[in-house]
Amino acid sequence: MNKEKTCQPKVFVKTFGCQMNMRDSEHVAGILIDNGFRLSGTMDDADVILFNSCSVRKHAEERLFGNIACLKGLKKKRPGLVIALMGCTAQAYEGKAMDRSSLIDIVCGPGNETDLPRLIKDVLKKRCHIIAVDKFNKKRPELFPKYREHKFKALVSISEGCDNFCSYCIVPYLRGRERSRHARDIIREVKGLAGRGFKEVLLLGQNVNSYKAECGKDFIKLLEDVNKIKGIERIRFMTSHPKDAHKELFRAMRDLDKVCEHLHLPLQSGSDRILKLMNRRYTSGKYLNLAEEYKRIVPGGSLTTDIIAGFPSETDSDFKKTCVIMKDVGFDSSYTFKYSPRERTKASELADDVPDDVKASRLKSLSELQCGISEERNRRLTDKVVEVLVEGVSKKDGEILTGRTGTNKPAVFKGSRSLVGRSVDVEIESVTAYALRGRIVR
Numbered sequence: 001m002n003k004e005k006t007c008q009p010k011v012f013v014k015t016f017g018c019q020m021n022m023r024d025s026e027h028v029a030g031i032l033i034d035n036g037f038r039l040s041g042t043m044d045d046a047d048v049i050l051f052n053s054c055s056v057r058k059h060a061e062e063r064l065f066g067n068i069a070c071l072k073g074l075k076k077k078r079p080g081l082v083i084a085l086m087g088c089t090a091q092a093y094e095g096k097a098m099d100r101s102s103l104i105d106i107v108c109g110p111g112n113e114t115d116l117p118r119l120i121k122d123v124l125k126k127r128c129h130i131i132a133v134d135k136f137n138k139k140r141p142e143l144f145p146k147y148r149e150h151k152f153k154a155l156v157s158i159s160e161g162c163d164n165f166c167s168y169c170i171v172p173y174l175r176g177r178e179r180s181r182h183a184r185d186i187i188r189e190v191k192g193l194a195g196r197g198f199k200e201v202l203l204l205g206q207n208v209n210s211y212k213a214e215c216g217k218d219f220i221k222l223l224e225d226v227n228k229i230k231g232i233e234r235i236r237f238m239t240s241h242p243k244d245a246h247k248e249l250f251r252a253m254r255d256l257d258k259v260c261e262h263l264h265l266p267l268q269s270g271s272d273r274i275l276k277l278m279n280r281r282y283t284s285g286k287y288l289n290l291a292e293e294y295k296r297i298v299p300g301g302s303l304t305t306d307i308i309a310g311f312p313s314e315t316d317s318d319f320k321k322t323c324v325i326m327k328d329v330g331f332d333s334s335y336t337f338k339y340s341p342r343e344r345t346k347a348s349e350l351a352d353d354v355p356d357d358v359k360a361s362r363l364k365s366l367s368e369l370q371c372g373i374s375e376e377r378n379r380r381l382t383d384k385v386v387e388v389l390v391e392g393v394s395k396k397d398g399e400i401l402t403g404r405t406g407t408n409k410p411a412v413f414k415g416s417r418s419l420v421g422r423s424v425d426v427e428i429e430s431v432t433a434y435a436l437r438g439r440i441v442r
């Protein structure tokens with residue numbers, strides 16, 4: 001056995017939140033490996049338990065602190081265990097995270113994450129507590145760690161932070177103002193991934209459409225450059241803000257052969273009054289026109305969205321407007337959330353006056369409505385042949401493969417596990433609201 005290996009501290013990383021958080025966790029895991037740590041698949045034998053948590057919704061925070069509280073016994077048994085908190089919640093709580101849970105040893109904001117190997121080593125050695133949140137709003141150094149969770153799909157962050165200040169959103173306060181990575185660094189990262197056999201990249205940012213590199217490149221130019229990279233077969237991006245989405249973007253989606261025909265365009269509400277209170281800077285009419293333009297330019301493309309139910313003062317009539325636009329647009333799927341006030345945001349100054357049971361019942365209505373629309377949208381694909389990137393094997397049946405279409409719809413079909421990581425043509429035989437089922441034809 002390699003003696004040195006046994007001295008490498010083991011880290012278990014647990015992530016709560018969106019794909020940005022997942023990418024941050026993966027990035028930090030890579031940096032830790034490059035600095036002599038090992039990853040652990042379980043908390044039980046880890047020297048360090050690292051939580052990366054989103055603060056966008058209260059629910060995620062509650063789950064985080066609930067999970068930390070469950071470690072009381074483990075920490076008692078192994079007092080040397082280091083518990084670290086990174087991400088938006090670390091930035092939001094700063095030192096107060098340690099007041100909320102005395103089990104936490106390190107609080108590390110998103111801007112300080114590349115310092116984590118040093119911070120953890122300090123705590124392991126000196127048994128101290130560290131709060132590192134001072135690099136808020138700063139550009140992170142470009143480190144390019146090799147570690148990736150998946151073998152052929154990769155998350156690639158292109159920008160961080162946000163200037164939009166939607167009234168309910170805490171992101172600009174925790175991630176800072178929008179900073180775009182240099183196009184040169186993004187291209188270097190994607191070329192490196194292609195060289196290692198990665199097929200799909202998901203370009204990530206709080207608002208990818210407003211990407212602006214120091215060299216002046218905008219998002220469309222970036223898409224064009226990534227589209228030229230040999231080996232990459234699919235390019236996805238997320239998230240787009242309606243105020244920055246336009247015909248040129250849709251044309252690029254149509255014309256660039258590797259860019260997937262899937263647009264995630266958060267609507268949030270169908271009521272103009274609520275959209276104004278949310279500071280979204282578009283009306284339902286403008287959104288509808290945009291959606292129609294997208295469908296005209298990218299026929300067959302899919303459109304997905306986010307909706308918040310129960311924003312302060314939302315009436316039944318406001319809510320009905322959301323349902324109407326959902327039907328009019330015909331989203332392929334939607335992520336729906338109950339509003340919860342976040343400290344420091346403008347909306348938190350408004351009375352959270354929609355009762356919880358009303359929020360819950362609106363959420364249920366949205367989900368039922370979406371279910372019907374999704375099924376109807378998927379049914380249109382029956383008997384059609386779609387290209388699917390095979391992502392894995394079903395946990396229930398080893399002969400069934402799972403994958404996604406370019407439009408980001410999950411698909412299941414029989415096939416050999418040797419196809420994982422490859423693209424196949426699948427003829428769709430039946431559908432549900434959530435998935436397509438078919439057979440490989442090529």
Ligand code: SF4
Pocket residue numbers: 162163164165166169170171172206207241
């Ligand atoms: S666009 Fe709005 S909702 Fe999205 S991250 Fe920025 S402030 Fe938050």
